[in-house]
Amino acid sequence: xxxxxxxxxxxxxxxxxxTEVDPSRKITGFFAENVFDLKKAREFxxxxxxxxxxxxxxxxxxxxxxxxxxxxxxxxxxxETKNVTHYTHWFxxxxxxTAEKHDSFFTLKGDGTALxxxxxxxxIQQEPDASSFPSGGIRATFEARGYxxxxxxxxxxxxxxxxxxxxxxxxxxxxxxxxxxxxxxxLLKSAVALEKAAVDVxxxxxxxxxxxxxxxxxxxxxxxxxxTLASARPDLIMTGRTVFGHxxxxxxxxxxxxxGAIPERVYAFMRDFEDESYKLGxxxxxxxxxxxxxxxxxxxxxxxxxxxxxxxxxxxxxxTRVAKRHNLIVLLHEKPFAQINGSGKHNNWSMxxxxxxxxxxxxxxxxxxLMFLAFFVNTIKAVHDHADLLRASIASAGNDHRLGANExxxxxxxxxxxxxxTDVLNEVEKRVGDNFDEQDEAMxxxxxxxxxxxxxxxxxxxxxxxxxxxxxxxxxxxxxxxxANCAAPMTVLNTIMCDALTxxxxxxxxxxxxxxxxxxxxxxxxxxxxxxxxxxxxxxDGYSEAWAKEAEKRGLPNVKTTPLALxxxxxxxxxxxxxxxxxxxxxxxxxxxxIQLENYIKKLQIEARIIGDLASTYILPPAIKYQNVLIENxxxxxxxxxxxxxxxxxxxxxxxxxxHIGVIGAKVKExxxxxxEANKESDSREKAIKYCDDVKKYFDEIRYHVDKLxxxxxxxxxxxxxxxxxxxxx
Numbered sequence: 006x007x008x009x010x011x012x013x014x015x016x017x018x019x020x021x022x023x024t025e026v027d028p029s030r031k032i033t034g035f036f037a038e039n040v041f042d043l044k045k046a047r048e049f050x051x052x053x054x055x056x057x058x059x060x061x062x063x064x065x066x067x068x069x070x071x072x073x074x075x076x077x078x079x080x081x082x083x084x085e086t087k088n089v090t091h092y093t094h095w096f097x098x099x100x101x102x103t104a105e106k107h108d109s110f111f112t113l114k115g116d117g118t119a120l121x122x123x124x125x126x127x128x129i130q131q132e133p134d135a136s137s138f139p140s141g142g143i144r145a146t147f148e149a150r151g152y153x154x155x156x157x158x159x160x161x162x163x164x165x166x167x168x169x170x171x172x173x174x175x176x177x178x179x180x181x182x183x184x185x186x187x188x189x190x191x192l193l194k195s196a197v198a199l200e201k202a203a204v205d206v207x208x209x210x211x212x213x214x215x216x217x218x219x220x221x222x223x224x225x226x227x228x229x230x231x232x233t234l235a236s237a238r239p240d241l242i243m244t245g246r247t248v249f250g251h252x253x254x255x256x257x258x259x260x261x262x263x264x265g266a267i268p269e270r271v272y273a274f275m276r277d278f279e280d281e282s283y284k285l286g287x288x289x290x291x292x293x294x295x296x297x298x299x300x301x302x303x304x305x306x307x308x309x310x311x312x313x314x315x316x317x318x319x320x321x322x323x324x325t326r327v328a329k330r331h332n333l334i335v336l337l338h339e340k341p342f343a344q345i346n347g348s349g350k351h352n353n354w355s356m357x358x359x360x361x362x363x364x365x366x367x368x369x370x371x372x373x374x375l376m377f378l379a380f381f382v383n384t385i386k387a388v389h390d391h392a393d394l395l396r397a398s399i400a401s402a403g404n405d406h407r408l409g410a411n412e413x414x415x416x417x418x419x420x421x422x423x424x425x426x427t428d429v430l431n432e433v434e435k436r437v438g439d440n441f442d443e444q445d446e447a448m449x450x451x452x453x454x455x456x457x458x459x460x461x462x463x464x465x466x467x468x469x470x471x472x473x474x475x476x477x478x479x480x481x482x483x484x485x486x487x488x489a490n491c492a493a494p495m496t497v498l499n500t501i502m503c504d505a506l507t508x509x510x511x512x513x514x515x516x517x518x519x520x521x522x523x524x525x526x527x528x529x530x531x532x533x534x535x536x537x538x539x540x541x542x543x544x545x546d547g548y549s550e551a552w553a554k555e556a557e558k559r560g561l562p563n564v565k566t567t568p569l570a571l572x573x574x575x576x577x578x579x580x581x582x583x584x585x586x587x588x589x590x591x592x593x594x595x596x597x598x599x600i601q602l603e604n605y606i607k608k609l610q611i612e613a614r615i616i617g618d619l620a621s622t623y624i625l626p627p628a629i630k631y632q633n634v635l636i637e638n639x640x641x642x643x644x645x646x647x648x649x650x651x652x653x654x655x656x657x658x659x660x661x662x663x664x665h666i667g668v669i670g671a672k673v674k675e676x677x678x679x680x681x682e683a684n685k686e687s688d689s690r691e692k693a694i695k696y697c698d699d700v701k702k703y704f705d706e707i708r709y710h711v712d713k714l715x716x717x718x719x720x721x722x723x724x725x726x727x728x729x730x731x732x733x734x735x
Contacts, residue, residue: 008237008722009236013231013233014726016233017231017233017234017734032283035284036283036286040161040163040284040285041084041162042286043059046058049083051075054072061158062158068157073124073125073129074124074125076125076128081122081172084170087170090169090170091107091169092108092173093106093173096187097187097188099138099187099188101489101604103318103319104133104138104178105171105173129154131153134151138151138178139603141598141600143180143184143596150181152178152180154179156311159312161173162319176189184593184596188492191496192496195503195588196310196311198587198588199219201503203356203364203503205507206383207358209523210375210376210379211362211376213359214358216359217357219310219356219502220313220355221307221314221353221491222305223313223352224291224349224353225304225350226350226487229301229328229334230731231332231333231734235334238726239615245338246336247342247728247731248612248616249711250715252344253732256345257297260296262298267292267294268735274330274331275303279303281323288306296345299735307353310495314490338403338487339406339488340406349407349483349484349487350487350491352481352491353476354495356502364380365380366478367381378531383502384505385422385534386537387505388501389537391497391501392541393564393570394501394574395484395497395501396570397570398494398496398497399484399494401486401567402608402609403486405565405567414484414547415547415548416570417547417552419472419542420541421474421542421544422544423475424544427542470548516529540560568602568605568696575595579594580594599689605693605696605697606692606696609696616673616704616708617673617677620711623724623725624711625670630722631662631717632659632662632666639656658717662718665710669710669711672706672707673703673707680696680700682695682699683699
């Protein structure tokens with residue numbers, strides 16, 4: 006009887022895979038066709054209702070119930086043109102995924118008359134059961150009430166699954182007592198707080214600026230593997246990563262996958278999920294091979310941060326669903342395979358004004374562009390003052406595998422700004438009073454060859470080892486994990502920037518009140534912040550041991566594990582910061598800390614269990630079977646009178662197999678005991694630390710011996726699909 010692995014390989018190699026997709030149309034012809042955007046709202050709404058909706062989106066004003074009825078009716082009318090029968094409030098609870106409960110438009114009146122209806126009450130608010138979602142102690146199990154409330158700033162959309170179509174209404178999710186139970190609510194609050202603080206500072210430079218929106222452009226990395234092969238790997242199915250697996254002879258060392266030709270089957274999948282995403286208004290722009298084999302990336306055009314977050318988490322759902330059509334599986338785990346690059350989700354963040362200005366765009370002369378300098382230096386100051394919160398915002402069990410692994414930024418939060426802007430800040434720091442000279446153009450010109458067009462060099466190079474890098478007109482937060490919801494790091498980044506700008510205005514106004522000229526007051530505070538924040542700037546190799554030592558000298562934290570990194574959320578300083586700007590209450594922060602600790606514990610519990618299960622049922626049995634084959638061979642050779650040299654190799658292999666079997670069995674038992682001991686701990690933080698220090702340490706120890714067995718056991722006996730198959734066979 007063949008193993009599941011060999012059957013999967015047979016199916017993969019014997020069955021041709023369809024790479025056909027529908028002929029492409031122009032993207033502009035169907036982009037956002039399943040989105041109730043303002044263009045469609047204009048078509049289906051009265052003038053009064055349309056103005057109310059626009060005002061709510063642009064000015065964060067509430068929509069009254071009367072207008073809500075009109076908008077709901079228009080939404081239903083539009084949805085019915087798309088053959089939609091059901092609607093749902095689409096929200097982002099603290100599970101790391103999305104949630105939805107579908108209701109039909111169908112209803113019965115008292116006399117039995119069947120009707121299709123959807124009113125403002127159903128649009129604006131619903132009451133899903135909140136008891137089974139993570140609350141971190143905010144809600145007891147018997148206290149089930151929770152409310153979803155419509156977020157007009159993110160337009161409704163229609164999801165098509167098979168022949169079914171559902172109208173999805175983006176919402177926030179809060180408890181009966183008002184605490185946020187989702188990722189969206191604090192993100193929206195942080196955007197509002199940042200807008201106020203940024204507008205106040207912009208008023209020093211341009212009175213026409215009345216609105217500032219944080220913007221986000223994410224880059225989504227992911228792996229794609231054959232679904233039949235993946236189904237023969239219980240660890241991939243249960244944890245999203247391979248807990249065992251020896252590195253193949255060829256990995257990424259030839260660097261031939263990065264930006265290479267996209268495999269035909271994957272290309273068909275990409276086109277398919279892109280078309281689905283375009284219909285949902287996700288403005289995807291880029292696709293390419295990433296560094297590791299079977300690793301890829303896509304990225305959109307920049308959007309306002311709330312919409313960008315919704316689109317990213319929606320995209321992850323779409324990719325996962327569409328992959329099944331192609332008999333593929335998308336892996337969003339930060340480190341699904343050992344010894345090759347893991348996956349991140351770079352968050353490119355900036356701020357845009359209502360006048361069309363990117364506040365992190367240096368322009369022609371950044372040294373004399375005070376508005377750019379003000380926002381640029383305040384971002385540096387914000388990261389310097391709250392590096393621990395940024396680190397906590399990207400902490401997870403999966404990301405712990407990736408950070409600092411010579412493929413992703415280290416856990417030490419630092420900022421790269423490039424030589425040019427470093428020189429600018431150094432020169433600004435040295436100036437006294439209003440003595441500021443004109444600076445050469447920020448864009449340098451370089452002639453490579455007469456036949457090649459003139460290249461325009463950005464004012465910074467790129468530093469792939471920096472967790473927070475300035476890349477010309479935005480900051481790139483590179484440390485975010487691929488499976489993460491961008492809302493958490495963006496909420497923190499918006500909030501700490503709000504804090505810096507608020508303090509900046511206070512400091513500038515104090516100097517102006519003392520009689521200082523506005524421009525001189527601005528420059529003096531900028532100079533002060535440059536001096537105070539210099540230690541967070543680093544231009545070198547973030548992977549080097551020298552940097553770790555230098556960072557320690559500078560007093561920069563290097564928190565390598567999630568349980569300790571999460572402590573930053575519950576310090577007195579963090580509670581004061583988030584409460585001051587109405588982002589999180591103390592109770593909400595403590596709840597999130599508890600939820601993330603529990604999530605970390607549960608993920609390690611699952612991994613420990615799957616390691617034990619696989620070792621006992623997938624690894625040791627074939628190893629013992631093959632060992633018995635070797636023993637029979639050795640016995641047979643002995644019986645025939647051969648001397649020891651004839652079966653010395655067999656003896657050596659059998660002995661090594663026996664040694665690895667013994668260590669695996671012993672270490673699995675020790676790991677189980679360590680897990681039982683950790684489970685006795687009632688305090689979540691201490692329990693998480695025990696799982697991290699006392700249980701997780703066995704993962705690599707057991708893996709080492711399993712991976713050695715993989716090289717020793719006859720290929721036909723080995724149960725788990727190997728890396729060379731998962732990564733290279735499509």
